[in-house]
Amino acid sequence: MANTLDYKHIDLDKYISKKEGKSISKIFSKQGEEVFRQLEYKYLKEIFEKYNSGIVLSTGGGTPLIKGIWEIFNKNGTTFYLSVPPNKIIERLNPEEIHKRPLLSQLGNDILDAYVWEHLRERLPFYHKADYIIDTAGKNHYEIAADILAIIEKQKLTQQIKNSGL
Numbered sequence: 001m002a003n004t005l006d007y008k009h010i011d012l013d014k015y016i017s018k019k020e021g022k023s024i025s026k027i028f029s030k031q032g033e034e035v036f037r038q039l040e041y042k043y044l045k046e047i048f049e050k051y052n053s054g055i056v057l058s059t060g061g062g063t064p065l066i067k068g069i070w071e072i073f074n075k076n077g078t079t080f081y082l083s084v085p086p087n088k089i090i091e092r093l094n095p096e097e098i099h100k101r102p103l104l105s106q107l108g109n110d111i112l113d114a115y116v117w118e119h120l121r122e123r124l125p126f127y128h129k130a131d132y133i134i135d136t137a138g139k140n141h142y143e144i145a146a147d148i149l150a151i152i153e154k155q156k157l158t159q160q161i162k163n164s165g166l
Helices: 012-020 024-031 033-050 069-076 086-092 095-100 109-127 141-164
Strands: 008-011 055-058 080-083 132-135
Touching: 008 012, 012 024, 012 033, 012 055, 024 033, 033 055, 033 069, 080 141, 086 109, 132 141
Parallel strands: 008 055, 080 132
Antiparallel strands: none
């Protein structure tokens, strides 16, 4: 998306890790989830102060749950929730991916499925606050990007029409 739009891509987790000089897993294990969420909030504000436009920002699944985060999102851009069926999420969670995710790395395979389903159920009300929900079921990356680009182009056209006074 960022390349297509000629925008800068920022992955919030990578940004935090670089700023803090340690991995997300280390932050979670040494300082806890609450501190990590505070860092997400802090650095998200910093990103939007530094780049007031022209970025594609990737966040983790817990970011939308942070108190006050939607005010920052809504003030600074358009939000998209890429809806992925739970079974696809579980399929994507290979051992390396699980190791990188602090909340999942502590779970055994026997409860991983239930954990994913439960967390998704709890998080959906927050995810549904996004400006747009993109159903990714059965789509490849190019089709998902095309869906997002179509929305962005429609927004631009709508804004041009409003600005022209029509």
